[in-house]
Amino acid sequence: MEKSPETQKALTVLEKFTSDQCCGKCISCREGTRQMQQILSDSPSPFPSEEELALISELGALIDHTARCGLGKSIARQVVSVLEHQGGEERVIEEYLPGPYQELIFFDIDPHRCKGCSKCARNCPVDAISGVIKQPFVINHELCIKCGTCMMNCKFGAISIKD
Amino acid sequence: MGSMIIAGIRVEFTDENNVLTVIRNAGIDLPTLCYVSELSVYGACRLCTVKDEEGRYFASCTVKPRDGMNIQTNTPELRKYRRTLLELLLASHDRDCTVCNKNGDCHLQNLAERMGVRNIRFKSVQERHEVDTSSNCIVRTPSKCILCGDCVRMCDNIQAVDALDFAGKGVATLVTPAYNRRLADTDCVGCGQCRVVCPTGAISIKSTVDEVWNALADPKNKVVAQVAPAVRTAIGDRFGFPAGKNVMNRLVTVMHRLGFEEVYDTAFGADLTVTEESRELQQRLASGERLPLFTSCCPAWVRFCEKKHPDFIPNLSTCRSPMQMFGAVLRAWDRQKPDEQGRRLVSVAIMPCTAKKDEILRPESCTHGRQDVDFVLTTEELIGMIQSYGLTLNGADKDAADMPFGITSGAGLIFGASGGVTEAVLRNFIAGHNRQEIDALKRVGVREENGIREFTFHHEGRDIRAAVVSGLRNADMVLNAIREGGKSYDFVEFMACPGGCIMGGGQPISSTGSPFRARRDSLYETDINMQIKKTSENPLLDTLYATLLKGREHELLHRNMSGE
Numbered sequence: 001m002e003k004s005p006e007t008q009k010a011l012t013v014l015e016k017f018t019s020d021q022c023c024g025k026c027i028s029c030r031e032g033t034r035q036m037q038q039i040l041s042d043s044p045s046p047f048p049s050e051e052e053l054a055l056i057s058e059l060g061a062l063i064d065h066t067a068r069c070g071l072g073k074s075i076a077r078q079v080v081s082v083l084e085h086q087g088g089e090e091r092v093i094e095e096y097l098p099g100p101y102q103e104l105i106f107f108d109i110d111p112h113r114c115k116g117c118s119k120c121a122r123n124c125p126v127d128a129i130s131g132v133i134k135q136p137f138v139i140n141h142e143l144c145i146k147c148g149t150c151m152m153n154c155k156f157g158a159i160s161i162k163d
Numbered sequence: 164m165g166s167m168i169i170a171g172i173r174v175e176f177t178d179e180n181n182v183l184t185v186i187r188n189a190g191i192d193l194p195t196l197c198y199v200s201e202l203s204v205y206g207a208c209r210l211c212t213v214k215d216e217e218g219r220y221f222a223s224c225t226v227k228p229r230d231g232m233n234i235q236t237n238t239p240e241l242r243k244y245r246r247t248l249l250e251l252l253l254a255s256h257d258r259d260c261t262v263c264n265k266n267g268d269c270h271l272q273n274l275a276e277r278m279g280v281r282n283i284r285f286k287s288v289q290e291r292h293e294v295d296t297s298s299n300c301i302v303r304t305p306s307k308c309i310l311c312g313d314c315v316r317m318c319d320n321i322q323a324v325d326a327l328d329f330a331g332k333g334v335a336t337l338v339t340p341a342y343n344r345r346l347a348d349t350d351c352v353g354c355g356q357c358r359v360v361c362p363t364g365a366i367s368i369k370s371t372v373d374e375v376w377n378a379l380a381d382p383k384n385k386v387v388a389q390v391a392p393a394v395r396t397a398i399g400d401r402f403g404f405p406a407g408k409n410v411m412n413r414l415v416t417v418m419h420r421l422g423f424e425e426v427y428d429t430a431f432g433a434d435l436t437v438t439e440e441s442r443e444l445q446q447r448l449a450s451g452e453r454l455p456l457f458t459s460c461c462p463a464w465v466r467f468c469e470k471k472h473p474d475f476i477p478n479l480s481t482c483r484s485p486m487q488m489f490g491a492v493l494r495a496w497d498r499q500k501p502d503e504q505g506r507r508l509v510s511v512a513i514m515p516c517t518a519k520k521d522e523i524l525r526p527e528s529c530t531h532g533r534q535d536v537d538f539v540l541t542t543e544e545l546i547g548m549i550q551s552y553g554l555t556l557n558g559a560d561k562d563a564a565d566m567p568f569g570i571t572s573g574a575g576l577i578f579g580a581s582g583g584v585t586e587a588v589l590r591n592f593i594a595g596h597n598r599q600e601i602d603a604l605k606r607v608g609v610r611e612e613n614g615i616r617e618f619t620f621h622h623e624g625r626d627i628r629a630a631v632v633s634g635l636r637n638a639d640m641v642l643n644a645i646r647e648g649g650k651s652y653d654f655v656e657f658m659a660c661p662g663g664c665i666m667g668g669g670q671p672i673s674s675t676g677s678p679f680r681a682r683r684d685s686l687y688e689t690d691i692n693m694q695i696k697k698t699s700e701n702p703l704l705d706t707l708y709a710t711l712l713k714g715r716e717h718e719l720l721h722r723n724m725s726g727e
């Protein structure tokens with residue numbers, strides 16, 4: 001059965017993550033993403049049923065709240081977000097795959113778009129973002145692990161990938 | 164120092180290492196699979212995740228307590244997460260629980276029960292891996308491994324052996340020896356401490372129970388057994404006795420019923436060891452050669468020394484271990500007075516130790532091409548035998564160990580606790596039966612609890628500098644200090660397992676706190692009730708040295724460590 005573009009997208013992300021990027025240390029991320037992938041590929045329809053989606057969302061919340069690092073969390077959020085917007089609805093996050101080409105890219109905050117809300121800084125797993133409220137924030141590229149959490153959290157589209 | 168609110172109750176804390184400890188001290192036993200307080204923190208199982216006042220989730224084992232924290236431990240969400248985590252683990256786990264060696268005793272199984280996991284919503288994705296039976300001591304079953312890393316950290320943090328580590332990543336992660344070697348081809352010393360911390364059946368004792376049952380059933384055999392001091396203070400755990408209770412007398416009765424014709428006390432072997440080792444120490448002190456003298460009772464320690472510090476092999480005592488001395492004497496006794504019915508002597512040793520299973524197979528543990536001791540059963544295996552026969556220790560009559568090796572000294576008995584060998588040897592340095600001096604010996608530092616303890620003993624105008632070391636990481640540090648000249652001793656006792664044989668790799672594992680103190684105190688308590696305190700006062704030894712052992716001390720009681 002051919003998968004919907006969203007499902008296929010989520011599967012691609014998961015396949016890449018489980019085969020190449022996951023370190024395998026914590027249970028929630030290692031086993032959670034493996035089962036997300038399993039549910040999607042076992043699903044008989046182009047996109048997951050309501051129950052399947054509920055289970056994936058539950059795994060997403062589990063990983064988001066209990067995984068050790070930002071990488072696993074960002075993957076889980078991305079998958080859930082993509083799937084929850086099946087059927088052509090506007091996708092809330094930009095396309096981002098942390099992976100082997102990380103050294104070629106960097107994240108940047110557009111000072112004109114940034115409202116200085118601090119949400120990116122609060123969600124950064126390595127505290128690489130700093131700034132003063134209501135003024136543009138700045139990413140410290142020395143500390144940044146390029147997990148994409150800031151970009152997914154920004155409500156104003158101020159953060160983008162540069163290369 | 165400070166206070167925090169845990170599940171609505173204010174709790175004071177002082178120097179706890181992490182929030183998890185504070186929570187547990189407050190009476191909430193948060194589940195964990197990868198947290199062992201003696202080991203470094205790993206944070207893999209995520210079961211101890213809690214929520215703070217700002218709605219942040221974190222694993223409580225990895226966060227230091229801060230004043231003013233407000234922690235929730237049991238929100239509906241957290242409960243759901245814990246259950247889902249267990250479901251996820253079980254989905255990738257070999258769930259043949261009914262035939263697992265850990266059935267009924269498995270930490271994962273217990274937690275699944277405690278958290279109310281009744282249904283696994285995920286597809287079973289378990290992978291089959293080959294079982295590694297290459298070691299003489301332990302068996303690794305990787306398909307039951309949950310990757311908590313407890314064994315890896317035990318082998319490194321506490322034992323400094325580093326035989327196991329993680330390999331691969333993601334879902335392909337495995338705990339395995341380097342280069343996927345078999346355990347037998349690594350530096351593994353067989354101490355079994357990995358098995359002690361393993362929450363599942365992934366690491367288990369290599370059992371010889373079936374072989375012993377077969378030997379017992381064969382009328383051509385006369386099966387006798389020796390029981391190590393540490394066994395009697397631990398085996399009662401599984402039969403409802405209070406921790407540390409010495410149940411030797413009941414055990415003798417039950418073992419007779421299992422079919423062991425004679426049940427001897429390894430403490431007698433320990434008496435022989437103390438006698439020989441005291442002599443050896445006196446000789447080496449007089450000649451000044453090959454000092455410090457290292458004890459050689461612990462086979463895991465001997466292997467460790469051979470594999471990691473071969474330059475110290477000459478320092479090892481040439482004495483066999485108590486089990487091997489006893490085994491050799493039994494065999495020689497049997498050769499001198501063969502069984503009237505022409506039966507073959509099968510010698511079994513009941514030990515707290517997995518490494519002993521390897522020791523009996525060493526070339527120097529054989530005489531005339533036959534093993535001195537045929538089988539080693541760990542305490543856990545004997546418990547299994549007793550239970551499968553349908554017996555129990557509770558109602559059993561009491562009986563004394565069999566003669567002619569039934570008379571033992573208190574010195575031989577305290578071998579089971581770390582420091583016991585040293586104390587026993589030093590007792591022989593005391594002239595006569597001087598109660599005050601024997602009592603004073605308890606207070607020189609030999610009975611402290613730390614893993615490395617040093618003290619000085621005055622004897623005939625000179626100071627004997629002794630050290631008692633348990634845990635191989637500690638041994639590693641002491642050996643390096645001696646080599647670099649930072650430390651200088653005359654006598655060092657080494658035990659591989661932290662706390663000594665009572666905490667051996669083949670002992671029952673307690674689910675309620677460490678049984679160390681209870682077991683140790685029980686041995687010292689038994690020693691108090693022994694009339695014979697010093698091995699040199701054991702009348703049986705005099706008889707034996709005058710008869711069977713006459714002129715054969717070296718052949719039966721010593722070994723060639725240097726391979727001459």
